[in-house]
Amino acid sequence: MSDASRRIRRLDARDPDFLPTLDALLAFEGSADARIDAAVTEILGAVRTTGDPAVIEYTRRFDRLDVKSMAELELPKSELKAALDSLTVEQREALRIAADRVRIYHERQRAESWDYVEADGTRLGQKITPLDRVGLYVPGGRASYPSSVLMNAVPAKVAGVGELIMVVPTPNGEKNPLVLAAAAITGVDRVFTIGGAQAVAALAYGTQTLPQVDKIVGPGNAYVAEAKRRVFGTVGIDMVAGPSEVLVISDGSGHADWVAMDLFAQAEHDELAQPILLCTDSAFLDAVESSIERLLPTMPRRETIAASLANRGALIHVASLEQACAIANRIAPEHLELSLDEPEPWIDRIRHAGAIFVGHWAVEALGDYCAGPNHVLPTMRSARFSSPLGVYDFQKRTSIIQISEAGAQTLGRIASTLAHGEGLQAHARSAELRLHK
Template identity: 65%
Template sequence: MSSSIEVKRLNSQDLGFKETLLSSLSLPTADDVAIDTAVVKILSAVKEQGDSSVLAYTKQFDRLNVSSVSDLEIPRQDLECTYSALANEQKNALDIAAKRVRAYHERQKSETGCHSWEYEEADGTRLGQKVTPLDRVGIYVPGGKAAYPSSVLMNAIPAKVAGVAEVIMVVPTPDGARNSLVLAAAYLAGVDRVFTIGGAQAVAALAYGTNTIPAVDKIVGPGNAYVAAAKRRVFGTVGIDMIAGPSEILILCDGSSNPAWIAMDLFSQAEHDEQAQSILLCPDAGFIAQVQESIDRLLPEMPRANVIETSLTKRALLIQVQDMNEACDIANAIAAEHLEICAEDPRKWAEKIRHAGAIFMGNYTSESLGDYCAGPNHVLPTARTARFSSPLGVYDFIKRSSMIEVSEAGAQTLGRAASTLAHGEGLQAHARAAEMRVSKSYGNYD
């Protein structure tokens, strides 16, 4: 590891800045075809051969050699025992996080149209919307390089708050290594069944079902490139939450913050993996230099220093802007997953933000608090998709059915309008169906 980290510096006034910025946000796609080809093969095998293919791929990729998929299921009582055996500090931390995530999503359910409603018109026609939870949901929890109990809470709790009857979790356990915090989180979140499988084969099993693993209605949760490709492929057979890319953080800073805090916040995303992206927007060139100095000083202390350095040198940006107004404009163009506003008046600048997965306001609101225990969901849109999509929430685990009950009086008015429009579209059966319910004075349609 070098003593000075080469983080790319940009200035918003440089010629071609916009083009350079946009190109820096994109990821290489050279491996996409190879990944997709491998995923198609796995999906097809699991769809056709079920449990036997799941076992074969689990042996191949996770080095687990068992005789049946049922051997890969962890009984719920084992989850409870794992939770009970945790050290008090770990147990308390999970309890706090689960309580806050549940409270936030219960409030979200009451505030964001997640309930049925109906109204009656003057002629007795009744219109409304029926909201029902999904029957069964699958959640994918990453394993391998790192374990994420927080992902269990963030995916399973809103599903349960929504009223999903059965939540099935899949998590890879390479070489049989199980993470106690992940299993304890599954117990706290109310996960119904847990299978120690991962990769595209786990996505296929959830989407198509096998003799042991029931098919679900929707698959949520992050994973590697193979998991993302598999989710993209099975969409339509099941619902999915989103196609998540590498993690991102964008920090808007007016120069009034502690530069070491900003450096560490940049690290907090860079340590996820080498493709993660960390960006700072600041009008103060001197402060940017202080952040760079903090990066160089603090990085050698980090256990995942090599991953952080690779991420920072390949994808990080330190950008000098004219002022905070311009920083907000650039932030809206980036549409980052995580957006921190470290400034003296963060809410002033937050009002100017239109596109971000989550907005963290003020110097004491580190993005890591949102990852674990603040309450809002940490499953967020990446790769500029915050321009048109939202964080995972209770609303992702419900569906809406339109409710229509037309009265006899209402059919007289609506029937005439529908008949006219249907004839205009050349759909005579549509018109006739409406006309037959209109009174005899309109015509004899018996």
């Protein structure tokens, strides 16, 4: 076998030291290094202090754009439409169909306000309100993802967000027509050609031209991720995402080439991406390893794939599908493929995963683009406690409490007792004043 294919580790879940080995493989330090930390600190401070001039200066420096005003960095809607019109019919239809599928799926997530009235006339409820303004960060340059526009903008619009502002860097003035077309299709309200930590700062703090948003969503590089982490609290954020992950559970019934390519599909994102296969059949693991050896040289991003397989990938022999599911729940992967002939009985065994792809035909790549569910998913084991991006991330909930006079008599006595127990006499007194003598 080639050196590249030998580098993906083979593990056996029955070995006594398997779990410590697995945990070491899963470990990932997501904090920024000192250089990134210092740069982000400087940029956030400058933008917060001076606004537009700082954003313009950083855009001139990092994206090599000769601009003098923020107005030059905002794209008119006519340019978005022109980008859409410039696409081939096939590209345009693919974007439209994908956007429609994402919209139809997310419309089912929209929450509605509710209330109920108790016997004494007290009304309690929850008011659902969309966010007023959201900022969408979209990578530019080499990493241009129109699918990110769809997955972030569509649920925001379904939720009823008042204004959606997209920022996308255009290094050397290079604009990606698919990204701009996706903005047109999804109804993005304003687009600024800025990126990096300076774009995050502009969205979080507001400038003379770009208004402050309530929440920032969308992927970015290490500087963007650190900036989002820093501004959380001033604004909301979707998440601080780590490298992409896929975990495939196989019983050996699938096609080895399919599984190898599914591992490649995540590995090509990043050298730190994590592709893992759990399989009950050691012969099938051999077949997948052979497929990796044969297919890897044909991949344009083979160096990145090979590094990902070597750094964080694994082919793991498990004793049973029960053991595979237990390991999967420990890993809590971003993407989980049940590559099984009869996958349905095993769905309920999976408690922690960002998205579950069921059966041999449910390739994860379809979820990235057009299946319908969101591709913004929890990483770094955060699927144990968090969920895919959805309409609910663009809505907020407000409690409604309308107490009747009769209700105040009952609740006032309860509140008074508890408040005195906590030593908060003013709380108690404010409830007692409403009690009938």
